Amino acid sequence: MSLTFTRGSVIAVAMGLALSGTAQSQTAPYAAQQAAAGQLRDKALKGSIAFELVESLTTEVGARPAGSAAAHRASDWAVARFKALGYDKVTVETFPVPNWQRGIETAEVTVPYPQKLFITALGGSVATPPLGLSAQVVLFKRFDDMLAQPEGSLNGKIAIVTERIVRAQDGGGYGAGYRIRGLGAAEAAKRGAVGYMLRSLGTDSHRVPHTGSMTYDPAGTKIPAAALSNPDADLLEHMTDRAVPVTVKMIVTPTFGPDLEARTVVGEITGREKPEEIVVIGGHLDSWDLATGAIDDGAGVAITMATGKQILDRAERPRRTVRVVLWGAEEIFKAGAAFAKAHASEVDRHIIGSESDFGGGKVLKLALPAGLTDRAFAEALGRAVTPAGVLMERTPALGGGEDLMEINAMGMPVASLRQDGMDYFDWHHSPDDTLDKIKATDLDQAVAAWSAFTLMVADSAVEFRAPKTAAK
Amino acid sequence: MSLTFTRGSVIAVAMGLALSGTAQSQTAPYAAQQAAAGQLRDKALKGSIAFELVESLTTEVGARPAGSAAAHRASDWAVARFKALGYDKVTVETFPVPNWQRGIETAEVTVPYPQKLFITALGGSVATPPLGLSAQVVLFKRFDDMLAQPEGSLNGKIAIVTERIVRAQDGGGYGAGYRIRGLGAAEAAKRGAVGYMLRSLGTDSHRVPHTGSMTYDPAGTKIPAAALSNPDADLLEHMTDRAVPVTVKMIVTPTFGPDLEARTVVGEITGREKPEEIVVIGGHLDSWDLATGAIDDGAGVAITMATGKQILDRAERPRRTVRVVLWGAEEIFKAGAAFAKAHASEVDRHIIGSESDFGGGKVLKLALPAGLTDRAFAEALGRAVTPAGVLMERTPALGGGEDLMEINAMGMPVASLRQDGMDYFDWHHSPDDTLDKIKATDLDQAVAAWSAFTLMVADSAVEFRAPKTAAK
Secondary structure (H helix, E strand, O other): OOOHHHHOOOOOOOOOOOOOOOOOOOOOOOHHHHHHHHHHHHHHHOOOOHHHHHHHHHHHOOOOOOOOHHHHHHHHHHHHHHHHHOOOEEEEEEEEEEEEEOOOEEEEEEEOOOEEEOEEEOEOOOOOOOOOEEEEEEEEOOHHHHHOOOOOOOOOOEEEEOOOOOOOOOOHHHHHHHHHHHOHHHHHHHOOOOEEEEEOOOOOOOOOOOOOEOOOOOOOOOOOEEEEOHHHHHHHHHHHOOOOOOEEEEEEOOEEEEEEEEEEEEEEEOOOOEEEEEEEEEEEOOOOOOOOOHHHHHHHHHHHHHHHHHHHOOOOOOOEEEEEEEEOOOOOOOHHHHHHHHOHHHHHHEEEEEEOOOOOOOEEEEEOOOOOOOHHHHHHHHHHHHHHOOEEOOOOOOOOOHHHHHHHHOOOOEOEEEEOOOOHHHHOOOOOOOHHHOOHHHHHHHHHHHHHHHHHHHOOOOOOOOOOOOOO | OOOHHHHOOOOOOOOOOOOOOOOOOOOOOOHHHHHHHHHHHHHHHOOOOHHHHHHHHHHHOOOOOOOOHHHHHHHHHHHHHHHHHOOOEEEEEEEEEEEEEOOOEEEEEEEOOOEEEOEEEOEOOOOOOOOOEEEEEEEEOOHHHHHOOOOOOOOOOEEEEOOOOOOOOOOHHHHHHHHHHHOHHHHHHHOOOOEEEEEOOOOOOOOOOOOOEOOOOOOOOOOOEEEEOHHHHHHHHHHHOOOOOOEEEEEEOOEEEEEEEEEEEEEEEOOOOEEEEEEEEEEEOOOOOOOOOHHHHHHHHHHHHHHHHHHHOOOOOOOEEEEEEEEOOOOOOOHHHHHHHHOHHHHHHEEEEEEOOOOOOOEEEEEOOOOOOOHHHHHHHHHHHHHHOOEEOOOOOOOOOHHHHHHHHOOOOEOEEEEOOOOHHHHOOOOOOOHHHOOHHHHHHHHHHHHHHHHHHHOOOOOOOOOOOOOO
């Protein structure tokens, strides 16, 4: 999961999809679909293949940055798995991605208290000189404090921002803090800084820095940028609180090369009545390079592949086609545009989409598109998922995931199955994103929620696009 | 804290120091001492200087392996602090220690699933060839499974043991698992292995391996030895569960040099009536090289220095002398013998000793020496500490800390103030041993317990040695 909270931060007008508390009657219009969804839900709650899938991907492939040899092993893995699971059609969509390779990354305080620091370069950062960059630091406890500084005020300095992100179940703290990573180096360079470091966008207290993408001002100076582990950010605060000059030496040596080929893998379950109508679910196959990518996003890959398997195991295919899409370059924001471009001619036939990209925790809430007007369907879907512990969100979905942003902008409605992310940013984008952070029973619950949702939308004729109104 | 549980594992015969439940009467023989101890306790609970001390040591010095330049900065820091706090006498005791320097440490699975592993060399390990050691691994989920293998069965292999230690409030899991680290390389080499790795002796699930000392069989082959982080041990289990050959490449390049000089710093509070009678408290000033040494043992240094300060702040000195000893080489088991040797002529005048070396958690229990026969004193001491949340242990102390082992063996009685170590082995000996793991209020509680204990034993004439009985 990367940048959903900021890139998708358009505030939609709530459509007021308040769900009434009316008791389920035998004449409910979607009773049969609800019952079928309930069967899949309960089957998943008894155990799904999701944990086995994420165990396999993290063990046999591990870290798989977009376009890398490992990413190609991951796409081979996905193709083989889709076929073995009995998906009706498996395709691979390729597209170019930038080639940024991490190098050495070390840092230390040299004056006045020599100590080692744990850092990691941000994705896209330029390198320091090979023997490092030594400079006095200027530390800001709030990002806004740095933004308040005039041009030239950081000349020759390494700027450090140690603002903490807020722990929140919905991950909102990451969205609020994102600019510190994404824009910090550009803003520091504007003020004359020669290097930039931030406290990791992580809620943990371990010596594991969290990487992630950042962007430079194309017209500005590009300065090396790295994340400090939380304890190291604390240490620098303690040192600078003493009001003595602190000098840090940082070495990061990433390299850039010719574009690589990324691969998005699609497993299709072809609809029995309306095969041309497409429901998209999925996760992203690429990961950062520091860990095995269990929660980001092996979990989403596993949840949605297992959801497809649940649907394949039924006696008949759903009315509409279900595509499980494993995007090949989410972390660097390239897969969504490539996907939208590849499917531009069939956007109108994409009924609804949703990406699972928030770890392996339980699904707590389901938000539906603003365009849905069939209240009875929403109520039946609510009754299908609530026994698994999922409540219906009272406001419409704002985004369906990073990789669906562009096709959503082209008109495909999106839903959001919101997971418990209370611990997600303890591990996200850090070496700690490993299999032990996932509970099989939580994954099974997520498969239950995704199965009920996917079957009900695929095995119906419900529309999620807002009805077209005549221009006034 | 290092090896207390194994080196001190002599099972003492319980003396049956059962504390009666009799109500406190106004004629209690130690009522005045108990009241004075209670005043120090309550003062500490309102706030002590302990957190400020550990913040200072970890910020201004940080990692301080025995004999290093940083350890010398730490001893300078301790001398200056003791003087500034008004201790009556400050001395430095020097002694030689081995010189082992960590080098590069990397590892990776090369076949069949290329993945990086997070390792750290064990203290005292020999190096691999500079370009690394590549070999097929043989993984044992229990150490005893490796011990059951015949000689020659591991020829040319890297032996890996992934047994987990048990999380326990008293740290007993570390004691039970210690041999896996201490003796594993020697046992693997006996069976023909060319390298050895173990799951870190840590209860966490982070990508931070835990180092620590190990010993070779002097007559055996010395093979390189390293600890894997817990998630990496899991990963290797998952790979080897597939019953395919797994090859690992490890590089560790530690070096050995001429002995270094370690320094133990002693701050004395000279007794007003019996200055020749000595009560020893303290912690160890050295730390491992991977972190700032906050819990191991900046906390113990801070707790006992602050305890001394509490006693110094009283209107008069206690009857006996109190020495706060900051040992200079606990992690490599050298300070205790040097201390016993330096004080061999005055062992009989060492009334009692205790070392604080189990982190920054609350003191939960106080165990007194088996030789104490003055039941009224034990009861009064119990009543002095219990309001701080400290219970009296019903069995005698088995050890007073790693650095007191030798002088204890020479006759000095020891007490044990047992802390809550439920989380201690999440961080111990790893890069995660940093200041954020310590709560100031917990340190203050420990200072309260140590202050009540120290004042009561120093401001009394109570004996802790078992009375001598005539030979039969």
